[in-house]
Amino acid sequence: MFFTYLRRELRRRRKAALVVASGLALGIALVIVVNSVSSGMGKAQDKVLQSLYGLGTDMTVTKxxxxxEEGQAAxxxxxxDAREDGSxxxxxxxxxxxxxxxxxxxxxxxxxxxxxxxxxxxxxxxxxxxxxxxxxTRGKIQEQGQGPGGKIVIPQGGTxxxxxxxxxxxxxxxxxxxxxxxxxxxxxxxxxxxxxxxxxxxxxxxxxxxxxxxxxxxxxxxxxxxxxxxxxxxxxxxxxxxxxxxxxxxxxxxxxxxxxxxxxxxxxxxxxxxxxxxxxxxxxxxxxxxxxxTTVTTSADLADTVSGSLSTASDLATSVGKWLSIVVLAAAFLVAGLLTSSAVSRRVREFGTLKALGWRSGRVTRQVVGEAVVTGLVGGVLGIALGLAGAYVVTAISPTLQAELGGTGGATTGPGGGGGFAGGPGRQAAARTLDVALTAPVSVTTIALAVGLAVTGGLVAGAFGGWRASRLRPADALRRVE
Incomplete structure (x- = not known):
């Protein structure tokens, strides 16, 4: 009975359900894209750090x-020496x-x-x-002459x-x-x-x-x-x-x-x-x-020296991107809850009739929550599809970011421009720029997070609607016309 009624109501109110699902889908898709891009930033930064001192190294120890001192040869x-044989x-x-x-x-x-x-x-x-x-190269004598004994002499004015x-x-x-x-x-x-x-x-x-x-x-x-x-x-x-x-x-x-x-x-x-x-x-x-x-430099210390567009994009994804996804997701949950509550208000006569036929308030509430959870799951499926598409686009485009590395930890520049960097061996320059291609990998954890958000969104919307439905009294409901 529960699933039969659930299927019938969702089909009858599919437009309203689709609006709620679409709102949740946008929020969930944004979360997936932001998390995927943040993961890509992390991997790009790991590549940069790996290029500094190798895979598997957690820290370096240097002095x-x-x-x-003043006057010391730099x-x-x-x-x-000139060759004695003049060669x-x-x-x-x-x-x-x-x-x-x-x-x-x-x-x-x-x-x-x-x-x-x-x-x-x-x-x-x-x-x-x-x-x-x-x-x-030896110089050549110009205007030279030959003196007694065959000796070469340079007359006055010779050069x-x-x-x-x-x-x-x-x-x-x-x-x-x-x-x-x-x-x-x-x-x-x-x-x-x-x-x-x-x-x-x-x-x-x-x-x-x-x-x-x-x-x-x-x-x-x-x-x-x-x-x-x-x-x-x-x-x-x-x-x-x-x-x-x-x-x-x-x-x-x-x-x-x-x-x-x-x-x-x-x-x-x-x-x-x-x-x-x-x-x-x-x-x-x-x-x-x-x-x-000794000076100990960890990967976290090195990460602080990475600047450029990679660092800027990472900061945006970490701060602005995550806060934006949270705000959009919260707004989607709120809108879903309000729309579900509004839909319950328009179904007052229906729920009043069901209560008059013997449905308890808990059963009515479960029915509303069930509809909202299914709507949330539909929104989750749509959100995952949109999020995967967005992550695929980022990976396909692979925008190139620059990571600027500055020398730290006592690095010096030697003759010819050689230098050291943060505990690593000599580099071609004490400060250099690397080009890193950005990808947006989607992990299983991100998908699980999306599913969890979809269910949560459905429960939030169902809580609004269920609370509204549980307060209805059969007598009051039957006096109202939908």
Missing amino acids: AADPQ GPRFRF DEEQSSDRVLVQGFETLASSTVAKVAAQDGVSNAVGGLSLQVVKVSGQF VKGGGADFDVNTYSVFGTDVTEPELGPLTSSKITSGRTFTSSETNAKVVVADASYAKEKKLAVGDTVTIKGVKYEVIGIATPESGDAAANLYIPLEQAQTLSDSANKVTTIYVKATDSQRIDAVKSAIQNNISG
Whole structure:
């Protein structure tokens, strides 16, 4: 009887039911789109943060570089001497510099790993190589003559013309990675697209993995060799960043990086993975309290440094978007309730007759609430369809947002524009801009939320109407004409 009457009433009043369902559908669709876009913002920001120091890293531990004293040399010094034989052969010299941060003892990695709440910790050494190469050209004597014994003399008024020096400066970044711990560190943000990565036995091997962009620029391929400070390294793999820029131009085993930079048993960055994402703040405090002089940077700290259109859009989706969806949804619930209550008022004679036939107030109320819940579910279906369509449009368009990253945590800019960023290895610039494509993924949780809102909207509308219907008295209802 309940469902028969319910079906008949909804079919008879389908226009009014459709209006209520449409209002709820718009509110629910807006909630789905806003939540999906917010989720997309979160994933885009995760990609940006992943490009900074790699997948799986919850925080980094560094030590800020000491400020330079007055008169202290700001960069490396190069010295070239003229050839005794007068030849014009090319000369070159490399300087390998620790990049961005003060070094930490390798033993600090074990201390960090021993802290409560730390799942794993691995050290890395960020370097910058400055290579100066070129040649001197001897000048030529003009108006020269030949004196006694065949000696060349320059008569009065003779001059030396031409000659000079022509040198190029090339800088690139190198990162020493612990090959025994491949699951942490900046190399995890890249995918090996050619060749292979390091093996755990190559702790001191003369091998290198090159960033794809740098390899293309220098025409490097697997099997080629690169020379760093006179040492030849075989290219065993090409790594392509999955998002953003590469952490370094070249990656070599940590021990080799320590040898090249005369930094035995030293690291610049410690990458830390927590046992539980909920304990990151507690782990950060423990490291700072127990290991003095260190700076701990978490993903939340890095997120605060991300600006640009990504940050702006994220703020809009989080604040304006969510508040707007709440207001629209509340308005939809209110309108649905008022329309249902109004519909009950127009059905006074009907409900009065049913009560006169023996229907109790509770049964009348349940009938009204049932109709409202079904209407809410219809609105939920429509809202989910509209929300999925809106999320699909956003994903199909994939608007490009910019994430501007600024250096923090003691990062400095080295020769040639190299810099460090927030605990990560040397970058091409201390501040850079990444382009991130926005998507709007719809999760099962969002769909469940939409269904819950649909039922809630129906119950709210039913509560208005049920309360109105329960107050009707048969005698009063029968005296009124619909």
